[in-house]
Amino acid sequence: MNQLNGKTVLITGGNGGMGAATARRLAAIGAHVAVHYRSKPEIAHALVTEIIQAGGKAKAFNAELSDVTQVRSLFAAVDSQMGGIDIVVHTAAMGIFKPHADITDNEFETVISNNIRAGFYVLQEAARRVRNGGRIITLSVAGTVSPVAMAGLNNGSRAAIDQMILSLSKELGSKNVTANVLALGLIDTEQLLRTVPEFLRTQVISQTPLARMGHPNEVAGTIAFLVGPDGGFITGQVIRLTGGLI
Ligand SMILES: NC(=O)c1ccc[n+]([C@@H]2O[C@H](COP(=O)([O-])OP(=O)(O)OC[C@H]3O[C@@H](n4cnc5c(N)ncnc54)[C@H](OP(=O)(O)O)[C@@H]3O)[C@@H](O)[C@H]2O)c1
Structure with a gap:
C-alpha cells in the first residue's frame, strides 16, 4: 500500500532510534523522506541508502536545530530539493534525569536549547511551510501528566512544546493541516538505556499494565496511521503510547 505516494516528510532526528524506525516505515508506504541528522552522518547516509535500495526515496540533511539560521x-x-513539505515529524530532543537540586546551570541551558529552542524553531518553520492537507507530529513524554521523580526539567521542556503544537492545531485547521503530540512511555531505544537509570525503568515497567517497554516500530506504526489518510480527522490531541500507564 502506497498511502503516502507523492508526500514529502521531514523527520528531525531521523538517524535516532525512533526517527530511523519512522523513516523506514513512511518510506515503505510511499513517502519521500528527508532524514535530518545533527551528528553521526554515517548512520543517516546508511539509512538513506537502505531506503533507496528497498525502492524508496530519501535524502539526508544536516542541521543543529537550536540554531535558527x-x-x-x-x-x-x-x-526546494524535495518539491515541498507535507509532513513534519519532530523526534529530535534530549533526555535528562537527575534530582532537581543537582541539575547544573549548563545542563539547564542544554535542555532549554535542545528541547525548547529547537522545538520552537522547527514548529515555526513547519507552520510556515507545510502544505495544505499536511501533518505535524511531535514526540513527547507521558510524564508531562504522570510525573516521576528526577524528570521535572525534562518533562517541563516537553510540556512547553506540547502547548505550542496544540495551539498550532487551532491555527492550521483551516488549511486542513493536523497537529498532534505522541506522548510516550518507555520505548526501547539506545537513548533510553543511556539516559534513564535502570531503577527508574524497572519502576515504570512495574506500573505499566502491559509490563514491558514499547518498540520503536510501534511508535512508527502509530505515526504512519496519523499521517496517512485514515488519520485525517485527528488533530489537537495528545495521544498516549504508554502500554496503559496512566
Ligand atoms: N525512548 C523513550 O523511552 C522515550 C520516551 C519518551 C520520549 N522520548 C523522546 O522521543 C524522541 C526520540 O527518542 P530516541 O530514543 O529516538 O532518541 P535518539 O535516538 O537520541 O534520537 C534523538 C535525535 O535527536 C537529535 N537531536 C537532539 N537535539 C538536537 C538538536 N538540537 N539539533 C539537531 N538534532 C538534535 C539527536 O542528535 P545527536 O545524535 O547529534 O544528539 C538524535 O539524532 C526524543 O525526543 C526522546 O526524548 C523517548
Missing part, C-alpha cells in the same frame, strides 16, 4: 536553511533545502 540552520533550521530555516534545513526547511528551505528540503522544500
